[in-house]
Amino acid sequence: MAEAPPALGxxxxxxxxxxxxxYQAETGEAPDNGLEYRTGASEGGFDVLDFKFLPEEQWLSEDIEIDLSTPLNRRGFDREIDIPVPFYGAGMSFGSISENIMLARAMAAKEWDIFTCTGEGGYPDSLVEYKDHIITQVATGMFGVREETIQHAPIVEFKYAQGAKPGLGGHLLGDKATSSVAQIRESVPWVSLFSPFPFHSVYSVEDHRKHVDWIKTVNPEALVSVKVSTPTDVDMVTVGSYYAGAHIVQLDGSYGGTGAAPEIAKKNIAMPVEFAIPKVHKYLMSESIRDEITIMASGGVRTAYDIAKAIALGADGCILGTAELVALGCTRCSNCERGRGCPFGLTTTDPLLQQLVDPEWGAQRISNLYASIAKQLTDILRRLGLSSIKELRGRPDLLLYTASNGSK
Structure with missing residues (x-):
């Protein structure tokens, strides 16, 4: 195998x-050329967890159907939405990524009958065609939030906090706030945008409930998702969101975000998502409401194995962001905060650089990545003797802590 380029990753x-x-974005298959595609080398987190697979003679046979479907509404009322795989696309805003990337993600979501999220930067008109597969986000800056975009959305996401910037609001530096970005965000071109950390209208569960009621008044058919970071009381936050009426709670850990997220926030605030998931799962179980709310994990979920480990720890599914950008050519160079910093046209607002990515090409690569992940999840379940992804939820007994990076 050829050596990797220098400074990659x-x-x-x-x-x-x-x-x-x-490779997966090209082929739709897991690599068979010696590349390690399951874990990284962080010596922590998901990288030091492995599965206790059954002996091969006990694996489920190929003729047994494996169910990867995941319900997003467990509350027993409101619209029922099931997705065929336990993952969908994370919130990445217009301005943080280009419109072509948003289109590629939306097209892939439509093909897989799942979702992608606008992030807090508004809803470009080009996405309306894919509205049945787009989650619109309402964040503290309220950038681009309009009643018509809420009415488009099958799911509306409140971003109360972000794992990559806990205790901080969203950042978009002036270099990326082009005229088109500013128009959608209803702001001034070339002026940096900093969202406040809290919603100043929300200081209690009752205030939170008013937010949910607002969305349900504008769009009675929409499910409500709540994105939170992972402070030490994240279990209490999740229960509060449940009683406020949320259908989905997204636990966003500190490993996620693009290269624009400040390192001091990512590395020093909140807890890793692999600690938050079981904490929340156990508390919801103790409150007898675990089966009435969907828990989605995000923030550094990179691979099919990460998804399976998160579910074994207690999540219902995962939300992917950076993994999709990697499928489109991201090298993790961490120049995302600059308007012309991304040489691949991904996290750019420059009109010329955006043209480097054709939306149809991008959609195919993301779709291929999804196909590979789904195949790997199916294989993981077969090797564990499980016929449904739902049987894996809350099964830490199937995990093994390893001293090394856990790859086998």
Missing amino acids: DYRWTDNLILSGW
Whole structure:
């Protein structure tokens, strides 16, 4: 195998993980060329967890159907939405990524009958065609939030906090706030945008409930998702969101975000998502409401194995962001905060650089990545003797802590 290019990746997104992401985006299959596609080299988190697979003679046979479907509404009322795989696309805003990337993600979501999220940067008109597969986000800056975009959405996401910037609001530096970005965000071109950390209208569960009621008044058919970071009381936050009426709670850990997220926030605030998931799962179980709310994990979920481990710890599914960008050619160079910083046209607002990615090409690569992940999840379940992804939820007994990076 040829050597990886220099300066490719980091300890979480290793050169092998990036190259294997490109391979999966090309082929729709897990690599068979020696690349390590399951774990990174962080010596922590999901990288030090492995599965206790059954002996091969006890694996489920190929003729047994494996169910990967995941319900997003467990409350027993409101619209029922099931997705065929336990993952969908994370919130990445217009301005943080280009419109072509948003289109590619939306097209892939439509093909797989799942969702992608606008992030807090508004809803470009080009996405309306894919509205049945787009989650619209309402964040503290309220950028681009309009009643018509809420009415488009099958799911509306409140971003109360972000794992990559806990205790901080969203950042979009002036270099990326082009005229088109500013128009959608209803702001001034070339002026940096900083969202406040809290919603100043929400200081209690009752205030939270008013937010949910507002969305349900504008769009009675919409499910409500709540995105939170992972403070030490994240279990209480989740229960509060349940009683406020949320259908989905997204636990966003500190490993996620693009290269624009400040390192001091990512590395020093809140807890890793692999600690938050079982904490929330156990508390919801103790409150006898675990089966009435969907828990989605995000923030550094890179691979099919990460997804399966998160579910074994207690999540219902996962939300992917950086993995999709890697499929489109991201090398983790961490120049995302600059308007012309991304040489691949991904996290750019420059009109010329955006043209480097054709939306149909991008959609095919993301779709291929999804196909590879689904196949790997199916294989993991067969090797564990499980016929449904739902049987894996809350099964930490199937995990093994390893001293090394856990790859086998």
